[in-house]
Amino acid sequence: RPGCLNLRVRLNTTLHTILELGVVHTEGGMVEGENIRLGWSRHMDVFRGIPFADIPGRFEKPKKHPGWDGVMKAMKYKPRCLQLNLIQIGTMGSEDCLYLNIWVPHQGAVASNLPVMVWIYGGGFLIGSSMGPNFLDDYLYSGEEIADRGNVIVVTLGYRVGSLGFLSTGESDLPGNYGLWDQQAAIAWVHRNIRSFGGDPDNITLFGESAGAASVSFQTLTPHNKGMIRRAISQSGVALCPWGIIKNPRKMAEEVALKVNCPTDSRMAACLKLTDSVQLTLAGTLSLNGSPDNPLVYNLVLSAVVDGDFLPDHPSNLFHNAKDVDYIAGVNDMDGHFFTAFDIPSINSMLVDTDVDDLKRLLAAYTSDKGIKGMEEAFSVYSADWSTTPDQETVKKTAVDIGTDYIFLVPTQAALYLHAKHATTGRTYSYMFSEPNPDHADDLQYVFGKPFSSPLAYWPRHRDVSRYMIAYWTNFAKTGDPNQGGSKVPVTWPLFTSGDQYLEIHHDMDRSYVHQKMRMRFVQFWTSVLPSLPSPTKSE
Incomplete structure (x- = not known):
C-alpha cells in the first residue's frame, strides 16, 4: 500500500548511520575533518x-x-612549501608548510587498527606538493581512491624543498637534509598519533615516487626511524641514484651565496x-x-648529503637499518x-636523426671517472645487439635505455640486492612498469586511481592497470605480501630473492609477465665491470 511504502523509505533514511570519527584528539589539540559519503555504509x-x-x-x-586551543577545523589544504614555479622565474608557497592530510575510510564500521600508507611526493627535491590541486581542479595526490579501494588510511605531507630544504656547506654551520628531517618528523607524528584516527601505528608503509622514492629509501636507512616503518615502496628512485647524494655540497652553497x-x-x-x-629560493x-x-x-645539485646525523654514512653502508622493513x-x-630528451633533443623528433656520436658523448659523461676506456666499454655493451647499420628507432631507443639504466634502473636493482642481502624479516620485491608510454612519473596516475576519479580521460585498460597497482600496493601495506x-591480483608476484624475479606491471598481464634478472647485462656493466676498470692517469 502507498502509505507503507512511504514508511519504509522514511525508515531506510533514518536507519542510515553516518560513519565518522568526529572530533579527534591529537598531541597538539583537537581536530575535525570533513566526512564524505561514498556509498551505502x-x-x-x-x-586537511x-x-x-x-x-x-x-x-x-x-x-x-606548540599546539592549539579548541577544535581545529582541518578542512582546507595549507600552502605548499616555498619553491620555484615551473618556469623558475618566480616562487610560490610559504615557509609555514609543515602540515599533513589524512584520508580515513569507514567501511561498514568506523575505522579501527587500519594499515597506514604515508606518501612522499617527488619533484627533484626542488618542487612538489601534496597540498591540493596543481592544475585546474586536478589533484593528483588525493588519497581517496587508494583509501577506499584498499581500506587503508592514506597520509600525505609537506616537506621543505630547494635551497630551504637541502642547501648545505657540508659542515655543521649548514648541515643540510632539512627536507628529510621534515619527512622524518611527519613519520614520527603519524606513529604517535594515528591510533586516534583508527590507524595501526605498528603498520606504517612509506611510498613515494622519484625524489620521493629516494626519500622513502633514505627514511628506511637512517637510524632515526628505528621501529617506526614496517614497509616501504620506492617508485623510480632510491638512495643510491646518482642524483641522490651530493658529493660536493659546498660548491652549490657558494653559488647561491x-x-x-x-x-x-x-x-x-x-x-x-x-x-x-624568496631570494634564496630563486638562487637555487x-x-x-x-x-x-x-x-x-x-644539474640536480640540491639533494641529500652524508651529514653524520640523518645519514651517518653513505647509503650503501646503511642497509642493515632496513633489515626488518x-x-x-x-x-x-x-x-x-624525460632526462635524456634534454640531453639529446633529437630522440623526440621523427624528422631529425639522432647521431650515434651523441650517444657516445652521453656515455662518456656518465663514465667520465674511467676516461675513454669507460666510454668504449659502455658503448660496446649498448650496441652489442645492433646491426651494422642500426635504424633510427634503435638508436633513439638505446639513448632512452642508457638514461633509464644509469639514472634509475641500475641503482634500483643495486638497492634491491643490498636490501635482500641484509634483510632478516624484511621481504624484497622488484617490478618494472611497462604500460605503453610510461615516461617518468606516468605511474602516479594509476597508483592514485585517476582512471576511476576522472573516468572520461581514460580507457577501460587504464582502469585495469590502476586496479592492479592499488591492489598490489594496499595488499602489501596490510601484510607485507x-x-x-583481500584485494584480487591478476598474477602472483614472486619474491625478488627467489632467483632475482620481478613483475612486469601492465594492463594485460598474466603469468608470462613474471621475469628474472632485469637487464642483467647492463646492471652488471654499471655495478661491476665499470668500477673495476682502471682510472686514467693524468696524461690520458
Whole structure:
C-alpha cells in the first residue's frame, strides 16, 4: 500500500548511520575533518592541513608544534612549501608548510587498527606538493581512491624543498637534509598519533615516487626511524641514484651565496640565514641546459648529503637499518626519457636523426671517472645487439635505455640486492612498469586511481592497470605480501630473492609477465665491470 511504502523509505533514511570519527584528539589539540559519503555504509573522513611541526627555523631541523586551543577545523589544504614555479622565474608557497592530510575510510564500521600508507611526493627535491590541486581542479595526490579501494588510511605531507630544504656547506654551520628531517618528523607524528584516527601505528608503509622514492629509501636507512616503518615502496628512485647524494655540497652553497650577495668565507652560513627566503629560493634554480657532455641529471645539485646525523654514512653502508622493513622497488621502462630528451633533443623528433656520436658523448659523461676506456666499454655493451647499420628507432631507443639504466634502473636493482642481502624479516620485491608510454612519473596516475576519479580521460585498460597497482600496493601495506590482503591480483608476484624475479606491471598481464634478472647485462656493466676498470692517469 502507498502509505507503507512511504514508511519504509522514511525508515531506510533514518536507519542510515553516518560513519565518522568526529572530533579527534591529537598531541597538539583537537581536530575535525570533513566526512564524505561514498556509498551505502561507506564513508570517509578527510583531514586537511594538520600541523605536524612548528614553522621551521631557517636551515634548522623541524621543532614540535606548540599546539592549539579548541577544535581545529582541518578542512582546507595549507600552502605548499616555498619553491620555484615551473618556469623558475618566480616562487610560490610559504615557509609555514609543515602540515599533513589524512584520508580515513569507514567501511561498514568506523575505522579501527587500519594499515597506514604515508606518501612522499617527488619533484627533484626542488618542487612538489601534496597540498591540493596543481592544475585546474586536478589533484593528483588525493588519497581517496587508494583509501577506499584498499581500506587503508592514506597520509600525505609537506616537506621543505630547494635551497630551504637541502642547501648545505657540508659542515655543521649548514648541515643540510632539512627536507628529510621534515619527512622524518611527519613519520614520527603519524606513529604517535594515528591510533586516534583508527590507524595501526605498528603498520606504517612509506611510498613515494622519484625524489620521493629516494626519500622513502633514505627514511628506511637512517637510524632515526628505528621501529617506526614496517614497509616501504620506492617508485623510480632510491638512495643510491646518482642524483641522490651530493658529493660536493659546498660548491652549490657558494653559488647561491654569490647570487644573494653573501660572502663565501666563514661568514657565509650566517649571511644566508638572514637572507630573504624568496631570494634564496630563486638562487637555487636548476639549469635545464642539458647536453650529451653535461647531462641534466648532473644539474640536480640540491639533494641529500652524508651529514653524520640523518645519514651517518653513505647509503650503501646503511642497509642493515632496513633489515626488518618489507620493501618494493621498481622503475618505469622509459624513466630516463624525460632526462635524456634534454640531453639529446633529437630522440623526440621523427624528422631529425639522432647521431650515434651523441650517444657516445652521453656515455662518456656518465663514465667520465674511467676516461675513454669507460666510454668504449659502455658503448660496446649498448650496441652489442645492433646491426651494422642500426635504424633510427634503435638508436633513439638505446639513448632512452642508457638514461633509464644509469639514472634509475641500475641503482634500483643495486638497492634491491643490498636490501635482500641484509634483510632478516624484511621481504624484497622488484617490478618494472611497462604500460605503453610510461615516461617518468606516468605511474602516479594509476597508483592514485585517476582512471576511476576522472573516468572520461581514460580507457577501460587504464582502469585495469590502476586496479592492479592499488591492489598490489594496499595488499602489501596490510601484510607485507602484495598478493595477500583481500584485494584480487591478476598474477602472483614472486619474491625478488627467489632467483632475482620481478613483475612486469601492465594492463594485460598474466603469468608470462613474471621475469628474472632485469637487464642483467647492463646492471652488471654499471655495478661491476665499470668500477673495476682502471682510472686514467693524468696524461690520458
